[in-house]
Amino acid sequence: MxxxxxxxxxxxxxxxxxxxxxxxxxxxxxxxxxxxxxxxxxxxxxxxxxxxxxxxxxxxxxxxxxxxxxxxxxxxxxxPEVAQAMQSLMVVAATGPKRHHPIGPRDEAMRTARTCYDHLAGRLALALADSLSERGYVSLADGVGIVTEEGARFFSDFGIDLAADRRSKRPLCRTCLDWSERRPHLAGHLGAAILARLLGLKWVVRSPGTRALEITSSGQRGLVATFQVPPIWRAPHRPR
Amino acid sequence: MxxxxxxxxxxxxxxxxxxxxxxxxxxxxxxxxxxxxxxxxxxxxxxxxxxxxxxxxxxxxxxxxxxxxxxxxxxxxxxPEVAQAMQSLMVVAATGPKRHHPIGPRDEAMRTARTCYDHLAGRLALALADSLSERGYVSLADGVGIVTEEGARFFSDFGIDLAADRRSKRPLCRTCLDWSERRPHLAGHLGAAILARLLGLKWVVRSPGTRALEITSSGQRGLVATFQVPPIWRAPHRPR
DNA sequence: CGTACACTTCGGCCGAGGCCGAAACATCCT
DNA sequence: AGGATGTTTCGGCCTCGGCCGAAGTGTACG
Structure with a gap:
């Protein structure tokens, strides 16, 4: 040994x-x-x-x-350090030389929504990040996200209390580069809290045996109403 | 192939x-x-x-x-993604089971100050992070750092203009977990800018052939005067 | 108890890949 | 041209480590 x-x-x-x-x-x-x-x-x-x-x-x-x-x-x-390392390696692997990546159709569910260690990833995560950012609830830049005052109120209304476990004045969240879409989405405390809340509300449920998440029909309504995300669960016509 | x-x-x-x-x-x-x-x-x-x-x-x-x-x-x-992956792997390796890590004496220079891709690491980096944080110029938490208003002014006086290349309202900086000391220090834009400035001022110079940095005597004076760091370049008596 | 299941240990096979010596290629210098 | 230096290519050796079949441990359940 x-x-x-x-x-x-x-x-x-x-x-x-x-x-x-x-x-x-x-x-x-x-x-x-x-x-x-x-x-x-x-x-x-x-x-x-x-x-x-x-x-x-x-x-x-x-x-x-x-x-x-x-x-x-x-x-x-x-x-979490191990998860971070895996994440970084995924990014490097995805960034590398583009040998054709034969996308199986079963990847489709993963691309729509999946878990990434303790937070969301996939198109849903990106849509949420976009929406939250556009409405001024979080501000994303350079691998880092900041929750604004209004954002903190918004999340509190949604059932996520960020102040509880944060000692610093401004609650923070990491961002995490998405593997399939190559854009940052919400990770860190906030990312974990959002995933937990969505699971708690049964807006998303885990698909047994995979990391993919299924968006329930109440989830579809709720996500549109609360976050104004576009209907990303309608699978896009793949070009061929 | x-x-x-x-x-x-x-x-x-x-x-x-x-x-x-x-x-x-x-x-x-x-x-x-x-x-x-x-x-x-x-x-x-x-x-x-x-x-x-x-x-x-x-x-x-x-x-x-x-x-x-x-x-x-x-x-x-x-x-930078590759550097990030290496960094994450270092952290995992350092976090792992502590089989005795036979610290060679030649590591000593590395532990005092070294480059980590594009920014500082080692005791000097930690001392700077501590000092900047304590004086309210940056606020560090959860893998993320924020430069305050006073901080921006301070850095500007020191010859680092962060506003120049940042489009978002608050300049940001990542933090990076230190390999030898296992504590976060400044990376990201700010980290890179600080290293560049210290090299430009010749307060630190690269040791040929290694990642270690040598702190010049003008650097010792300048660092104390400007950042009020303790004399970390006086190598600590190692316990044995 | 005895059977079923979950998992591990042992032993042997075998291929991928790291290593070096020798030699080729490339570039600069005089 | 000829030599020095930096780097790559080729060929062959050899070890490390992944893989599986078979058999062994441990736990649950009737």
């Missing part, structure tokens, strides 16, 4: 992520859920034995954490 | 970074300088032939970019 490249060094961490099966595992965990070894094996596309080995390495390097529960073992991302 | 794992996918990018030699190359380029293939070979700790192969792969995946100049070939990080 304690192989030179197992934890702790940049190359070590990167080479852990740099295996297709493990990257799939971590991507699946980016949904923010804890998943069992078996489920992860399915995501990874390799057998349970092989997956077991991968999981052991990831836990050993503290990229993921383990919680035993009966005969199941639930794994989750060990920290 | 166009191997499945060469670019474009998370695992592809990560596995490129996940080789010790290539990680060393990228780390060296995090200094923000363009470096020649030969210099990079020295940093990587492998022969020139091997390095050449690595560089080709990194260029192919658009992690670094190449500029020919006579018989030299200068390589640099291809984008």
């Amino acid at each position: 304690s192989n030179i490249a197992s934890g702790n060094t940049i190359a070590g961490v990167a080479s852990l992520i740099g295996d297709a099966a493990r990257a799939n595992i971590l991507s699946a965990l980016m949904g923010g859920h804890a998943l069992t070894a078996g489920e992860l094996a399915r995501h990874a596309g390799v057998t349970a034995q092989t997956t077991s080995g991968h999981l052991a390495k990831l836990v050993d390097a503290a990229l993921i954490s383990l919680e035993k529960q009966g005969r199941h073992r639930y794994y989750r991302l060990a920290s | 166009s191997n499945i794992a060469s670019g474009n996918t998370i695992a592809g990018v990560a596995s490129l970074i996940g080789d010790a030699a290539r990680a060393n190359i990228l780390s060296a380029l995090m200094g923000g300088h363009a470096l020649t293939a030969g210099e990079l070979a020295r940093h990587a700790g492998v022969t020139a032939q091997t390095t050449s192969g690595h560089l080709a792969k990194l260029v192919d995946a658009a992690l670094i970019s190449l500029e020919k100049q006579g018989r030299h070939r200068y390589y640099r990080l291809a984008s």
Whole structure:
């Protein structure tokens, strides 16, 4: 044990992520859920034995954490830092040379709305960010977002109390570059709070087994009424 | 060519970074300088032939970019996104399980002050962030920094005009988690501007061949006078 | 208990890829 | 031209690590 490249060094961490099966595992965990070894094996596309080995390495390097529960073992991302690293790698991968990316039709749901660790991503997230920004509730720039006074009131009315867990005078939110659309959307405290609220209202529900989110019909009404987003859930005619 | 794992996918990018030699190359380029293939070979700790192969792969995946100049070939990080990914990986690596990290004495200069892509890092960066924050010139929270009105005036007096290249009403700056000290310091536009100004004033100079920065004697006076930082350049007695 | 299920450990196979020596190519200098 | 320096290409070696089948541990449930 304690192989030179197992934890702790940049190359070590990167080479852990740099295996297709493990990257799939971590991507699946980016949904923010804890998943069992078996489920992860399915995501990874390799057998349970092989997956077991991968999981052991990831836990050993503290990229993921383990919680035993009966005969199941639930794994989750060990920290927001790991999620951030995955996110950054996605951005670099998406930014790179555009070898044709064969977009399967099953990506369509993911592109409309999905979770990104603890917040929203996809077209819905962008529409929300646009709407909030346009109405002066948040101001986005340079990887950073600021919630305005009116914004704080708006969110409070919507059932999100940002002042509660923020000690600094101005509540803040990170932005996070979107993988599919390559534009920033809301992450950080605010992003997490919005996702939680939308789930709580059942405006969106998780699609079992994936990171995709389904927008319910009450959600469609509510999102239009509250955020004035365009009907992004009407899947666009794909050019071919 | 166009191997499945060469670019474009998370695992592809990560596995490129996940080789010790290539990680060393990228780390060296995090200094923000363009470096020649030969210099990079020295940093990587492998022969020139091997390095050449690595560089080709990194260029192919658009992690670094190449500029020919006579018989030299200068390589640099291809984008801030790549720097961000490296940074995130450093954080994860540093956050991980604390296997003893044998701190060589030559790290000492790096710990005092160094460049991190385009901005300062190390104790000097932290001292500046502390000082600026304490005096109300910037307000730091949650991965984000805001420059106050007084701050903008202060920086302007110091020769840094933030309003020039910012279109939004409040100039912003990212923060960046420090590798050696594990605390946030100033990055983003402001971070880059500060580093540039300190270099311009010759308050700090680059140590040839490394990312470390040397604080000149005029720099020591200036930093104390202007930013009221403690004398962090007096190397601390290491516990043993 | 015994069976079913979830997961891990062991052992062996095998391919991808990192490494270097040797040699070729390119550029600058005199 | 000829030599020095910087960089790449080629060929071959060899290790590291992912993969699976088979068998072993542990937990739940009737």
